[in-house]
Amino acid sequence: MSSAHKNKLNPSQKEAVSHPGGPLLVLAGAGSGKTRIITERIAHLIDIERVRPFNILAVTFTNKAAGEMRERLERLIPGQARNLWIGTFHSICLRILKREADMLEGFGKDFVIYDPGDQIKVIKNCMAELNLSEKVFAPRSVRAFIDGAKNKGIDPADGAAGLYDRKVLEIYEAYEAAMRKSNALDFGDLLNLTVRLFSENREALEKYQTQFHHILVDEYQDTNRIQYMLVELLSRKHKNLFVVGDDNQSIYGWRGADIRNILDFENDFPQAKIIKLEENYRSTKTIRDAANRLISKNTRRHEKNLWTGNVRGERLYFYLARDEKDEASGIAARIRSLTGEGYQRNQIAVFYRTNNQSRVIEEEFLRQGVPYKVVGGTGFYERAEIKDILAYMKFIANRLDEISLRRIINVPPRGIGKSTIDNLTQISKSENMPLFDAAIHAVKKNLLPPGPLSRVRRFSNMITGLSQYAREHDIGELLDHMLQETGYLELLEKEEERRENVGEILNLAAEFEKTGDSNRLPDFLDWISLVSDVDTFDEKTDRVAFMTLHSAKGLEFPVVFIVGLEEDLLPHINSIKNGDVEEERRLFYVGLTRARKRVFLSSASTRRIFGSEQSQMPSRFLSDLPEEAVEYESFESANGGTQRTSGTHPAGRRRHRPARSAATVGKYRVGQKTSHPKFGQGIIKSVEGSGDDARVSVLFPGYGVKKIMAGYLSG
DNA sequence: CTGGACAAGCTTTTT
DNA sequence: GCTTGTCCAG
Numbered sequence: 001m002s003s004a005h006k007n008k009l010n011p012s013q014k015e016a017v018s019h020p021g022g023p024l025l026v027l028a029g030a031g032s033g034k035t036r037i038i039t040e041r042i043a044h045l046i047d048i049e050r051v052r053p054f055n056i057l058a059v060t061f062t063n064k065a066a067g068e069m070r071e072r073l074e075r076l077i078p079g080q081a082r083n084l085w086i087g088t089f090h091s092i093c094l095r096i097l098k099r100e101a102d103m104l105e106g107f108g109k110d111f112v113i114y115d116p117g118d119q120i121k122v123i124k125n126c127m128a129e130l131n132l133s134e135k136v137f138a139p140r141s142v143r144a145f146i147d148g149a150k151n152k153g154i155d156p157a158d159g160a161a162g163l164y165d166r167k168v169l170e171i172y173e174a175y176e177a178a179m180r181k182s183n184a185l186d187f188g189d190l191l192n193l194t195v196r197l198f199s200e201n202r203e204a205l206e207k208y209q210t211q212f213h214h215i216l217v218d219e220y221q222d223t224n225r226i227q228y229m230l231v232e233l234l235s236r237k238h239k240n241l242f243v244v245g246d247d248n249q250s251i252y253g254w255r256g257a258d259i260r261n262i263l264d265f266e267n268d269f270p271q272a273k274i275i276k277l278e279e280n281y282r283s284t285k286t287i288r289d290a291a292n293r294l295i296s297k298n299t300r301r302h303e304k305n306l307w308t309g310n311v312r313g314e315r316l317y318f319y320l321a322r323d324e325k326d327e328a329s330g331i332a333a334r335i336r337s338l339t340g341e342g343y344q345r346n347q348i349a350v351f352y353r354t355n356n357q358s359r360v361i362e363e364e365f366l367r368q369g370v371p372y373k374v375v376g377g378t379g380f381y382e383r384a385e386i387k388d389i390l391a392y393m394k395f396i397a398n399r400l401d402e403i404s405l406r407r408i409i410n411v412p413p414r415g416i417g418k419s420t421i422d423n424l425t426q427i428s429k430s431e432n433m434p435l436f437d438a439a440i441h442a443v444k445k446n447l448l449p450p451g452p453l454s455r456v457r458r459f460s461n462m463i464t465g466l467s468q469y470a471r472e473h474d475i476g477e478l479l480d481h482m483l484q485e486t487g488y489l490e491l492l493e494k495e496e497e498r499r500e501n502v503g504e505i506l507n508l509a510a511e512f513e514k515t516g517d518s519n520r521l522p523d524f525l526d527w528i529s530l531v532s533d534v535d536t537f538d539e540k541t542d543r544v545a546f547m548t549l550h551s552a553k554g555l556e557f558p559v560v561f562i563v564g565l566e567e568d569l570l571p572h573i574n575s576i577k578n579g580d581v582e583e584e585r586r587l588f589y590v591g592l593t594r595a596r597k598r599v600f601l602s603s604a605s606t607r608r609i610f611g612s613e614q615s616q617m618p619s620r621f622l623s624d625l626p627e628e629a630v631e632y633e634s635f636e637s638a639n640g641g642t643q644r645t646s647g648t649h650p651a652g653r654r655r656h657r658p659a660r661s662a663a664t665v666g667k668y669r670v671g672q673k674t675s676h677p678k679f680g681q682g683i684i685k686s687v688e689g690s691g692d693d694a695r696v697s698v699l700f701p702g703y704g705v706k707k708i709m710a711g712y713l714s715g
Numbered sequence: 716c717t718g719g720a721c722a723a724g725c726t727t728t729t730t
Numbered sequence: 731g732c733t734t735g736t737c738c739a740g
Contacts (some may be wrong), residue, residue: 063730089730255730276735353727359732413717530730548728574727608731610724610731
């Protein structure tokens with residue numbers, strides 16, 4: 001069985017899959033079958049080496065990848081995949097922490113997980129307490145500081161120097177104390193507390209070291225310091241660490257991903273072996289060439305030479321749009337013609353740098369009636385009603401959760417306003433008890449005016465009742481009951497859209513129950529805190545997928561659109577300022593290499609940013625692509641230099657008149673590529689005059705439009 | 716205590 | 731341009 005499908009592997013892949021043991025780094029180029037290698041490796045370990053599934057730990061980057069891996073394994077080695085430990089670093093740490101909760105100092109086993117929004121609220125509360133202005137210490141940057149420290153696994157006091165730092169440190173300490181009081185962990189805590197547990201508790205470490213005979217890590221290029229520490233600790237005993245990654249696809253530097261993890265693997269793990277996978281099975285030659293050329297402009301990287309036996313395929317297409325609306329309608333029109341050619345919509349994806357770019361494109365798709373689905377972003381889990389409902393559930397599960405309590409205590413409005421809450425906060429402080437206990441205490445001892453008192457009593461009785469109910473019923477029943485009891489359903493009466501979102505959460509509950517592992521509230525909460533939108537993304541429904549370039553990692557599509565190829569957007573202005581342009585280039589590389597057959601690029605000449613129109617320069621990355629691999633067109637050339645009226649787009653119009661016949665003057669054709677000794681390669685936007693006296697307007701990526709005498713141009 | 720009106724600040728990227 | 735937070739009248 002196993003040997004039968006191993007035949008389909010190439011020699012390097014085979015070597016990796018049947019690696020005898022010890023540390024192994026598989027340097028796998030884009031589309032070289034990375035995830036497949038891990039799956040086959042696990043199947044090999046179980047089937048041939050007779051390793052028990054329970055003794056294997058596999059770490060993936062998303063829960064979706066984990067689920068898919070489990071499914072594939074279920075097919076390769078039926079009945080054995082269940083006991084494998086597969087998941088993201090976060091979900092695996094959570095699982096360990098829940099099991100070992102007794103050993104956790106300062107937290108109870110029913111702890112909840114706070115998302116970044118909750119974190120910000122905690123920080124704001126702490127700062128108010130410390131009398132620190134949000135002007136001087138932006139809560140967002142404080143959060144970034146806290147996260148950064150946790151990702152690096154360092155004591156935040158280590159880096160502190162000036163007064164500012166000392167104040168931020170004070171906030172940090174207050175934050176940590178508040179989190180303990182609320183019995184809540186943030187994402188960083190999941191990793192840090194696990195590592196701390198292992199460093200401080202020999203027995204616990206021993207237990208997991210013994211259990212995990214084999215540890216496999218996917219997307220190793222995006223692991224950070226704390227994740228490295230975890231893997232290093234756990235693999236010390238058996239030393240069977242199998243990691244797969246591609247330094248060219250490292251795009252999470254801002255989250256503490258440390259490229260040294262992959263570059264220094266051989267030093268960190270003695271006797272480590274390295275295997276390179278350089279055959280790309282995914283893309284056409286043209287796409288692979290373009291991606292190779294692009295990434296070769298980066299300096300810090302392992303040398304790899306990605307090749308493919310696939311066909312050459314069509315050229316990449318670049319469209320210079322007038323503005324972001326023109327860009328959006330160009331995409332929609334193009335997709336309509338692609339579906340006309342026989343492509344399914346779910347074979348197509350649109351990638352962008354920042355989430356807000358999706359809005360304009362969505363509007364245009366709605367107008368043109370092209371079905372789409374936005375994956376990730378400020379999506380489902382950010383919506384107020386979803387947060388409200390989750391806050392109810394979290395609070396029912398953990399009555400120390402102050403952030404959730406504050407969120408729900410007056411939603412829907414039940415007459416418990418600011419002054420009552422202030423009163424309760426006061427009592428909680430003076431009596432040194434959690435906020436909810438203070439509420440119960442206040443009711444018992446008549447510490448509030450009669451009106452508020454009876455309203456607080458009703459609220460606390462309701463919560464007590466719901467907690468009781470939660471213990472005796474499953475998630476679906478609890479949700480129904482809760483919506484009824486809290487009056488939330490009534491609140492939604494008039495609002496169609498919000499009701500639909502609430503309906504969605506019922507679906508999620510059903511999906512969770514389908515996993516069959518549990519129907520308990522705490523398990524549901526754990527699950528939902530760690531599933532992201534990408535995880536529930538279903539590629540089978542016939543809709544175009546919209547997502548950020550970051551979310552696109554690990555996916556592939558026959559047709560890929562990458563939009564907003566502009567200076568300050570891709571590369572993003574902040575990265576340019578920080579000198580991180582190479583990571584931005586890798587991001588573009590990740591986008592390109594998702595594509596199997598076709599790539600469509602675009603940028604807008606002007607774009608609305610913060611409400612005002614800004615002139616945009618085409619991205620410098622455009623000139624990193626091989627000239628012959630790209631077909632260029634601009635909104636001007638597409639319309640013969642005349643004013644465009646709505647509805648005339650290169651894509652929509654193409655079948656009547658191909659782009660080749662765009663306005664031509666002498667040897668210079670609008671839309672054609674040319675180059676200049678100082679500005680490099682550019683695209684011709686318009687031409688005046690003819691012969692060597694012609695004055696040509698050329699758009700140079702990174703420089704903008706320049707008027708040049710024809711004699712200075714070449715190509 | 717509630718809800719509406721207005722101002723301010725905002726956009727990288729995510730487990 | 732949009733969303734979030736703040737202020738004030740009812």
